[in-house]
Amino acid sequence: xxxxxxxxxxxxxxxxxxxxxxxxxxxxxxxxxxxxxxxxxxxxxxxxxxxxxxxxxxxxxxxxxxxxxxxxxxxxxxxxxxxxxxxxxxxxxxxxxxxxxxxxxxxxxxxxxxxxxxxxxxxxxxxxxxxxxxxxxxxxxxxxxxxxxxxxxxxxxxxxxxxxxxxxxxxxxxxxxxxxxxxxxxxxxxxxxxxxxxxxxxxxxxxxxxxxxxxxxxxxxxxxxxxxxxxxxxxxxxxxxxxxxxxxxxxxxxxxxxxxxxxxxxxxxxxxxxxxxxxxxxxxxxxxxxxxxxxxxxxxxxxxxxxxxxxxxx
Numbered sequence: 546x547x548x549x550x551x552x553x554x555x556x557x558x559x560x561x562x563x564x565x566x567x568x569x570x571x572x573x574x575x576x577x578x579x580x581x582x583x584x585x586x587x588x589x590x591x592x593x594x595x596x597x598x599x600x601x602x603x604x605x606x607x608x609x610x611x612x613x614x615x616x617x618x619x620x621x622x623x624x625x626x627x628x629x630x631x632x633x634x635x636x637x638x639x640x641x642x643x644x645x646x647x648x649x650x651x652x653x654x655x656x657x658x659x660x661x662x663x664x665x666x667x668x669x670x671x672x673x674x675x676x677x678x679x680x681x682x683x684x685x686x687x688x689x690x691x692x693x694x695x696x697x698x699x700x701x702x703x704x705x706x707x708x709x710x711x712x713x714x715x716x717x718x719x720x721x722x723x724x725x726x727x728x729x730x731x732x733x734x735x736x737x738x739x740x741x742x743x744x745x746x747x748x749x750x751x752x753x754x755x756x757x758x759x760x761x762x763x764x765x766x767x768x769x770x771x772x773x774x775x776x777x778x779x780x781x782x783x784x785x786x787x788x789x790x791x792x793x794x795x796x797x798x799x800x801x802x803x804x805x806x807x808x809x810x811x812x813x814x815x816x817x818x819x820x821x822x823x824x825x826x827x828x829x830x831x832x833x834x835x836x837x838x839x840x841x842x843x844x845x846x847x848x849x850x851x852x853x854x855x856x857x858x859x
Contacts, residue, residue: 549567549596554600557612560612561616562619564596565619568590568637572633591737591740595645595740595744600612602649602745603745620634620638647668647734648662662761662796665730666731666796669728673788677723684722688715688716688719755810761799762843770793771796774790778790797837801835802835805818811848
């Protein structure tokens with residue numbers, strides 16, 4: 546993948562070809578590999594956004610705009626051969642490419658990773674507000690969509706699950722769907738920019754990304770604001786406040802990951818610990834714990850706590 550990143554920096558048309566190829570493969574893969582290819586497809590689409598973010602951070606906004614324009618033209622031509630695919634392609638580019646480019650631009654302008662994550666958080670919050678403005682009651686809208694999908698798929702009948710249980714599942718998922726959509730936008734945009742930053746460091750500043758990521762910290766003021774919002778969300782029964790609290794909390798996930806990476810390096814721990822953490826992130830509880838770790842680090846400075854394993858008197 547690093548070779549593709551290097552190729553993308555040879556010019557806007559080379560970058561457009563790489564980004565377009567990755568995105569197109571990501572869109573086609575689920576059709577060929579079915580559900581098993583969904584994760585790989587997401588990674589390819591994520592990488593396509595990272596290519597554009599790399600161009601912007603390394604070569605500037607004009608080069609990125611030219612690259613995006615060329616990529617959209619290539620995708621438009623490809624969509625001719627796939628009936629009805631144009632709108633799907635445009636939706637994917639808006640969801641994955643645009644947020645990543647905004648976050649990459651903020652990072653290029655400020656050279657501060659914390660502000661780049663804040664920008665992604667702002668995009669997630671804006672997405673929530675837009676959903677409430679457009680849908681009025683997003684939870685009810687999601688409930689209808691999920692119920693219809695369950696009915697059309699026949700999943701309940703195939704697994705022997707009653708209609709009542711399926712409806713309960715739809716209700717539970719609908720409560721979190723708005724926040725989950727915003728969090729997905731946030732995670733993919735920051736993930737793309739971090740991948741692009743990793744490539745940039747590998748090509749031009751070896752070791753620079755690790756140092757930058759290990760120093761990620763939002764500060765006590767930001768952490769206090771998030772704690773207040775979370776306390777309000779727990780106190781009152783308001784879906785909008787709860788959705789906002791979830792997005793703000795997830796922002797500190799990245800500081801939590803920074804703490805974990807820093808501790809693994811400082812204490813010469815096995816890389817298997819990192820692999821385990823990232824695998825466990827498929828569980829929402831792990832994301833919540835990492836977010837809590839990121840919040841606590843602003844007061845406890847976990848990265849500087851003494852290593853008890855080195856203080857054994859036996």
